Amino acid sequence: MTPKRLWPAIAAVLLALGCGDSTAPPPPASITSGTAIPTGTAGIALVTAPTFLVKDASGNTLGGVPFTIDVTSGGGTLTGTPGRTESGSPTAVGIWTLGKAAGQNSLTVTVAHLQPFVITVLGLPGLPTSVAAASGNAQFAPAGTPLAAPIALKVSDQFGNGVPGVQVSFTVTAGGGSLSDGASATDSAGVASGGTWRLGRSATTQTVIAIAASTFSATFTATVSSDYNPVIRFFGPAASAEAQAAFVDAVNRVRAIVTGDVADQPLTTTNLAATCGNSYPAVALNETVDDLVIYATVSAIDGPGHILASAGPCIVRTDGRSSVLGLMRFDAEDLPTLIARSQLSDVILHEMLHVVGVGVLWRQTNLISGGGTSDPRFTGALGSAECVTLGGADVCPSSVPVENTGGSGTADSHWRESTFDGELMTGFVEPQGKSMPLSTMTVQSLADFGYQVNVFGADSYLVPTPSSSSVLRAQIQVGSIAAMDDVLHPTIEVTPTGVLRPLQTQ
Numbered sequence: 466m467t468p469k470r471l472w473p474a475i476a477a478v479l480l481a482l483g484c485g486d487s488t489a490p491p492p493p494a495s496i497t498s499g500t501a502i503p504t505g506t507a508g509i510a511l512v513t514a515p516t517f518l519v520k521d522a523s524g525n526t527l528g529g530v531p532f533t534i535d536v537t538s539g540g541g542t543l544t545g546t547p548g549r550t551e552s553g554s555p556t557a558v559g560i561w562t563l564g565k566a567a568g569q570n571s572l573t574v575t576v577a578h579l580q581p582f583v584i585t586v587l588g589l590p591g592l593p594t595s596v597a598a599a600s601g602n603a604q605f606a607p608a609g610t611p612l613a614a615p616i617a618l619k620v621s622d623q624f625g626n627g628v629p630g631v632q633v634s635f636t637v638t639a640g641g642g643s644l645s646d647g648a649s650a651t652d653s654a655g656v657a658s659g660g661t662w663r664l665g666r667s668a669t670t671q672t673v674i675a676i677a678a679s680t681f682s683a684t685f686t687a688t689v690s691s692d693y694n695p696v697i698r699f700f701g702p703a704a705s706a707e708a709q710a711a712f713v714d715a716v717n718r719v720r721a722i723v724t725g726d727v728a729d730q731p732l733t734t735t736n737l738a739a740t741c742g743n744s745y746p747a748v749a750l751n752e753t754v755d756d757l758v759i760y761a762t763v764s765a766i767d768g769p770g771h772i773l774a775s776a777g778p779c780i781v782r783t784d785g786r787s788s789v790l791g792l793m794r795f796d797a798e799d800l801p802t803l804i805a806r807s808q809l810s811d812v813i814l815h816e817m818l819h820v821v822g823v824g825v826l827w828r829q830t831n832l833i834s835g836g837g838t839s840d841p842r843f844t845g846a847l848g849s850a851e852c853v854t855l856g857g858a859d860v861c862p863s864s865v866p867v868e869n870t871g872g873s874g875t876a877d878s879h880w881r882e883s884t885f886d887g888e889l890m891t892g893f894v895e896p897q898g899k900s901m902p903l904s905t906m907t908v909q910s911l912a913d914f915g916y917q918v919n920v921f922g923a924d925s926y927l928v929p930t931p932s933s934s935s936v937l938r939a940q941i942q943v944g945s946i947a948a949m950d951d952v953l954h955p956t957i958e959v960t961p962t963g964v965l966r967p968l969q970t971q
Contacts, residue, residue: 494579495519496518496519496576497518498518499518505587507565507590507591507622508563508622511561515558516558528554531548531577532556538569539566540565543558543559543562545559565624569585590629591624594623596681597619598616601659608922610663610919612662617659618633619654620657620681627651627654628651632648633657634647635675641665642662642663642665642671642673657675659673662687666922668922669717671686689720693724695719695821696758704763708800708809711809718922724918725917728787731962733752741790745792757791761792763795766796766798774793774795775953776816776820776953777955783958787914788826789959793817795816806897811901819952823910827877841868841876843864843910848912851920855904856928861928865910866881871892879892888904908923
């Protein structure tokens with residue numbers, strides 16, 4: 466038997482062992498989510514921090530448990546982490562600033578031997594702060610044609626993340642083009658499309674403005690492709706601002722329809738007036754022309770209401786198919802009326818096309834038959850076919866009717882007014898308010914004598930029916946439409962090496 470004196474010692478040991486078992490904390494068995502925060506704003510600290518809990522095997526929350534926590538994706542930052550779990554309540558991770566790039570962000574919580582616990586938050590784009598072209602800016606295309614790539618705008622937050630669901634409007638602001646889609650919302654990447662951009666019919670500045678959220682804007686630009694470059698040189702009395710602007714407009718329309726480069730041409734003369742006539746300035750030239758030089762002046766011709774202008778080339782290349790230098794002269798007393806009637810740009814374009822060669826180089830290139838008769842005809846195959854395409858099968862089966870009235874400055878060098886009504890290259894100005902469209906027939910007639918052209922730079926036009934043409938002819942006979950111009954025919958040709966000589970009429 467155990468001696469009685471040992472019982473007190475054994476009892477003390479047992480008591481001590483029993484007390485130790487009752488005070489030691491249970492070991493951590495799991496890490497679970499507390500407050501989940503599914504989303505936040507990229508680059509910004511979360512307003513409410515996510516929380517987690519460390520529990521024992523019985524599911525009780527344990528406090529005072531040491532842990533580590535690290536940013537493991539998204540590139541954000543974490544500060545103010547407590548280091549030990551809260552007693553009896555979820556533990557906040559600290560101040561978590563999400564990464565600047567939109568997307569998933571994660572933290573990893575580690576407690577001793579337990580499986581690491583991952584907390585994730587999706588960083589969403591913030592409010593729009595900027596816009597920029599995503600595609601389609603700074604493209605090139607011929608006038609009147611669609612650009613190869615659609616235009617699109619990206620809307621971004623302060624960190625460059627695309628912002629979805631933002632309304633964007635697209636508007637043509639210069640050049641007269643059109644868009645297939647004027648408004649759309651940004652997609653998941655923050656990109657909105659303005660669709661296909663068809664350029665205007667002039668080789669002028671082409672722009673579209675895109676406005677996002679009624680606040681942010683970006684401008685898209687495009688350039689009309691053309692290698693033809695007429696140069697205007699004013700002389701004599703200073704032209705008005707309206708006249709100068711109309712000349713610029715006309716140059717841009719010509720460049721829209723004539724797109725191919727013409728051979729550079731050396732040109733030398735000691736006195737242009739002596740070479741081409743006293744209507745030209747008495748200036749010396751020693752240059753290489755690319756592609757056409759036009760001298761322009763506003764001066765007295767014959768008083769108001771008669772001949773509005775005279776125009777045409779003086780010097781052509783030896784093949785007779787392209788003009789080198791010409792003149793455009795406008796009656797100063799008719800210009801105010803043309804400006805008031807909003808017809809100045811049409812008349813200047815008409816005259817400029819004469820200098821390029823319409824109606825003037827037909828004889829030189831053997832593209833007119835019956836000149837001087839009651840039925841002169843333009844015989845170019847391309848122009849004639851285009852007349853048929855425009856609804857003129859009855860009047861243009863194989864050639865195009867040319868004007869047979871109006872005197873030497875109008876007959877044989879314009880389309881016939883009684884057939885083609887208001888087409889720009891007939892020989893008469895239309896009544897105020899009536900358009901004078903530049904047709905694809907005129908454009909293709911330029912191709913008939915060698916120019917590289919773009920028909921999409923032309924205006925919409927259809928050959929009128931015979932009944933409407935007869936009404937028009939009656940209007941002309943009572944004098945309600947003035948004769949437009951006095952055509953000047955070339956007199957000089959220049960060889961590729963720059964030798965000037967009298968033009969040999971074919």
